Amino acid sequence: MILANKLLKGIWKSIVVLGGILLGSMVYYSVMGFPETGGIQAGHEGYFGLWPWKFDLGAVLSFLFCFIALIVNELGSIQAVGRMIGADHMERRTTRGVGITGLANVVSGALGIVGPVDYSMSPGIIAATGCASRFPLIPAGIGLVVCAFFPGFIECLNAIPGVVMGAVLLYLMASQLSAGMQMMIREKAVDGFDGGIVVGFSLMVALLLSFAPDEALNSIPALIRPIVGNGFVMGVITVLILEHLIFRSGKKAKKE
Numbered sequence: 001m002i003l004a005n006k007l008l009k010g011i012w013k014s015i016v017v018l019g020g021i022l023l024g025s026m027v028y029y030s031v032m033g034f035p036e037t038g039g040i041q042a043g044h045e046g047y048f049g050l051w052p053w054k055f056d057l058g059a060v061l062s063f064l065f066c067f068i069a070l071i072v073n074e075l076g077s078i079q080a081v082g083r084m085i086g087a088d089h090m091e092r093r094t095t096r097g098v099g100i101t102g103l104a105n106v107v108s109g110a111l112g113i114v115g116p117v118d119y120s121m122s123p124g125i126i127a128a129t130g131c132a133s134r135f136p137l138i139p140a141g142i143g144l145v146v147c148a149f150f151p152g153f154i155e156c157l158n159a160i161p162g163v164v165m166g167a168v169l170l171y172l173m174a175s176q177l178s179a180g181m182q183m184m185i186r187e188k189a190v191d192g193f194d195g196g197i198v199v200g201f202s203l204m205v206a207l208l209l210s211f212a213p214d215e216a217l218n219s220i221p222a223l224i225r226p227i228v229g230n231g232f233v234m235g236v237i238t239v240l241i242l243e244h245l246i247f248r249s250g251k252k253a254k255k256e
Contacts, residue, residue, distance in 0.1 A: 003169045005128060014129040017168060024164035033160075061232075062226030067105075069236040070117050074098055077118035083183060084123050085132045123183070124176030198242045206235030 103117030210231035
């Protein structure tokens with residue numbers, strides 16, 4: 001995909017990710033054989049408060065910190081895409097984006113389903129495909145709605161081999177890292193050793209917890225396990241502590 005992204009132009013460059021999924025899946029199943037279709041087991045209980053209520057302080061704290069982290073992710077995603085494409089009226093766009101995401105998550109919580117949030121890989125997708133237009137999102141959204149009425153198509157999507165999705169995500173993460181480094185240089189986000197520590201140490205904490213063995217995570221007390229055992233949440237918390245507590249005085253002195 002990296003070679004195709006470099007050689008292809010126009011619309012062909014924009015569908016490199018889709019082409020990688022289709023071609024990779026065909027190659028995988030031509031070698032490993034096609035899986036047996038077992039159908040989708042539908043059924044979900046617990047809509048509109050019909051499930052038995054149970055208070056779990058650890059889960060409540062986990063959701064609290066997760067939503068704080070998701071607000072940071074929401075703001076970062078909107079600002080990153082805005083800076084990348086040079087969008088105007090960013091304050092208004094940010095307010096609307098956070099408001100719509102918050103309202104959608106409230107509705108999703110009432111329905112007992114996972115709520116939406118901006119995808120932090122958006123700058124990487126834009127950099128990889130060369131497409132920053134909003135118009136492709138319209139048929140994509142319509143397609144997702146249509147998929148909800150055709151379980152067989154959802155089964156086809158679930159049949160994408162894990163190794164293929166892993167290769168695609170590896171390419172997308174590389175694109176995201178490249179876009180992030182470009183923006184860091186352009187916006188001068190890291191202007192010294194302290195700034196590098198904030199980025200580097202937070203990233204290491206998140207990666208360490210994401211790949212920590214289950215035995216280590218299970219040794220954490222159950223009350224704080226959803227927080228301490230979550231790499232994304234702990235990465236955000238680490239950024240907040242480093243940025244606003246440990247290196248706060250140094251930044252003030254530098255500005256003065």
